Amino acid sequence: MPLLLKEVDPEVDFPSLARCVLEAYEEPLQSFIYLFFAPMHGSNARSREVAIDEAAERLKLWHTSDPTSFWQKVVDTDTGRIVGGAAWNIYMSNPFVEPHAVEVSWYPDDGSRAYVEKALESYARPRYMAAQRAHVYLFNVFAHPDYRRKGIGQQVMDWGMKKADDLGLELFLDATPLGKPLYKKNGLVCIEENVTGLERKHAGEGDNDKWNEMVVAIGSFSFCLMTLPIGGKCRDT
Numbered sequence: 295m296p297l298l299l300k301e302v303d304p305e306v307d308f309p310s311l312a313r314c315v316l317e318a319y320e321e322p323l324q325s326f327i328y329l330f331f332a333p334m335h336g337s338n339a340r341s342r343e344v345a346i347d348e349a350a351e352r353l354k355l356w357h358t359s360d361p362t363s364f365w366q367k368v369v370d371t372d373t374g375r376i377v378g379g380a381a382w383n384i385y386m387s388n389p390f391v392e393p394h395a396v397e398v399s400w401y402p403d404d405g406s407r408a409y410v411e412k413a414l415e416s417y418a419r420p421r422y423m424a425a426q427r428a429h430v431y432l433f434n435v436f437a438h439p440d441y442r443r444k445g446i447g448q449q450v451m452d453w454g455m456k457k458a459d460d461l462g463l464e465l466f467l468d469a470t471p472l473g474k475p476l477y478k479k480n481g482l483v484c485i486e487e488n489v490t491g492l493e494r495k496h497a498g499e500g501d502n503d504k505w506n507e508m509v510v511a512i513g514s515f516s517f518c519l520m521t522l523p524i525g526g527k528c529r530d531t
């Protein structure tokens with residue numbers, strides 16, 4: 295199964311990419327992925343398909359309206375199936391000059407949306423603090439569970455580290471526990487561990503029940519802000 299890394303075709307690839315992202319983060323389950331796919335309360339197959347369709351449209355829009363965005367797909371050339379990929383941002387200047395809160399339009403306007411906004415703010419905070427300058431950012435890398443440990447992640451890292459080196463920029467990413475071994479192998483170092491665990495609110499008041507449903511569905515999650523300094527590898531600590 296030769297696995298080929300290519301730039302995406304935004305007109306056709308996002309439905310397959312969105313499905314592959316979701317399947318990658320569900321095995322093993324990393325429930326923060328439901329911050330990006332909604333509503334996903336597990337049992338209803340139809341709502342899952344609706345959520346994948348919505349995410350595909352939104353990811354396409356985010357990509358096509360953002361000149362810093364670069365998406366890749368990994369194709370199993372025996373079958374033509376998309377089995378992995380990545381999303382990068384290449385920032386040639388400080389992306390945080392203007393405040394930029396994400397509008398969480400994919401959740402209803404109730405406590406669930408408020409929860410997702412707060413959780414995404416917490417997730418983004420370390421990079422906001424540490425990367426106020428031009429840099430290359432790996433927003434997402436994913437390999438379908440059937441295609442793990444076959445070099446998809448490494449192909450993506452090879453591309454991104456070369457890009458950062460060619461541009462003379464630092465590389466940043468927010469690592470999941472599952473992604474960390476790949477990044478450590480490539481010489482990235484951890485700057486900050488970031489655990490998000492939002493508290494329940496008083497039941498029965500306003501939108502609090504919807505907020506509390508999200509607290510239960512997502513639980514706490516952790517990322518590690520990692521970097522590769524300009525010029526390549528540095529020693530792991």
Ligand SMILES: CC(C)(COP(=O)(O)OP(=O)(O)OC[C@H]1O[C@@H](n2cnc3c(N)ncnc32)[C@H](O)[C@@H]1OP(=O)(O)O)[C@@H](O)C(=O)NCCC(=O)NCCS
Pocket residue numbers: 318319324434435436437438441442443444445446447448449467468469470472473474475476477479
């Ligand atoms: C993280 C992920 C993308 C890695 O993709 P992959 O294609 O399986 O990784 P590779 O085959 O390229 O691995 C390259 C090297 O990274 C390290 N590595 C990757 N996954 C590892 C794991 N689960 N445990 C230990 N080391 C691992 C190994 O050193 C590996 O080399 P080796 O197989 O020769 O030992 C994949 O596990 C995934 O999609 N996880 C779910 C989504 C996710 O958490 N993404 C990370 C977002 S920050």
